[in-house]
Amino acid sequence: MSQPRRRVPLSSTCAQPHHCPRPVRMQVLGQVPLFAGLSPEELDGVDRRMVSLSWAEGDRLYSAGKAADHLYALAAGRVKLSRPTGSGEPVVVDLLTPGDLFGGLSSLGQPVHEETAEALTTACALRIDPSGFRQVLLEDPPVALRVVDDLAQRLARARADVGNRSTGSVAQRVAGTLLRLADKVGQTSAGSGGTLLQLPLSRSDLAGMTGSTPESVSRVMSRLRKEGIIDSGRRWTAVLDRERLVEVAAGRHDGPPAP
Template identity: 40%
Template sequence: MGPMSTNPVRQTCSHPHHCSEDVRLRVMARSPLTRDLSPEQRRELDTHLRALSWAEGDPLMLAGDTPGGVHLIMSGRVRVTRDTIEGDEITVDIAAPGDVLGPLDTVPVPVVDSAWAMETTCALFLRAETLGQVVSEFPPLAMALLRLQQERLAAGRDREVAQTTRTVEQRVAGVLLQLATRLGQVRPDGSVLLQVRLRRDDIAGMASTTVESASRAMAKMKRNGLIDSGREWVVLLDAAGLADL
């Protein structure tokens, strides 16, 4: 076999990104990892951060990589995916501005999930070693780190329990409500538009079901006046009705 003409391994396509100190501090003020720090502590931490950007479709990280730190999303949307044992790729989360991506560890460790920019995305990168260094200096950061780790564990447990105790329709409703809390835009008529290009397979992956089952559940919700939807968009017409499910 002759040599390949192109390298099949996809690399992380990050680019240095310039943003003002004011923008970086605003991101830290809303990120769950850094929002409990004082303004002075955030300015100190800012000296350790590096701003990066990715184009649509670029990977922020790939499963098995060791990114060496965490990303605080500044702008854009990021699809977090996981490879199944059958070799399929499923969506497990969608990250938005303020969210933290990467291993919450103070030493570099490999990641189990991949993360892909759904649109032009910018993030602040904090090295694991720096995180370990400042945790001892800033107790609120240590508490936030512990809280985020616990939340990630709890989310994983909830996902496993939901697969055996909830119907597909209930799981899909839960996914839509969860996305609404982070990505929802309330419109004048009281409906909530999910501000993300949402594919059916994204919803299916997050609800731990098949695309066909997720589509059937959403069609039923649409008939019942709970949601409206089209190609890559969803509007919640009756959030209370979804919660009742």
């Protein structure tokens, strides 16, 4: 009889030192928008200030409400960001893939983490602390300027999200979220010719990502399935007709009504 897999306590201390080959580290850093356009020598300076760590599936990289004291660049695997709700049940707000920068620093206006980061699969990330990031900003002024631009864009996105959630229908928001996930983590499905999202997303997760309720999301997903725009199972969703899903997202499709 096989023994159950030993679980590491769910805390940020479950990070394990990990040997990530230098070519992989440099490739990952080159994908991070903040570091785009830096020379190999400049990227090497960023890399020297980072440590490579790994987490097993289900491990937390950090928890909501804890001090934000590191930035992470995901090198391998997938990580989900979730926020606690009033009921105590967390909802997924974003899914991260290699090249994504996440985490937070108080010096960037984020004293505590607003989300919990959890490894969906075995994951490896490069982590930098406040002093290391400060040195990067001092040595590479273009990065400092991008940080300012990034903060401005985050503020604009936050305002746009509030507007979209107050004006767009649930169907539009669900369709838009599915399209974004398809672009980010979708895989071409040979059988259906669509895009497969092999993710264990619950209706509560989609509700959290769209600012809706699980019941409203369920009704929209049911209508999208009946119309052949998507299909879904316990741990997967497939976008079968992207063009019609785009129309739903834009409010030009007379399919799933706003609940």
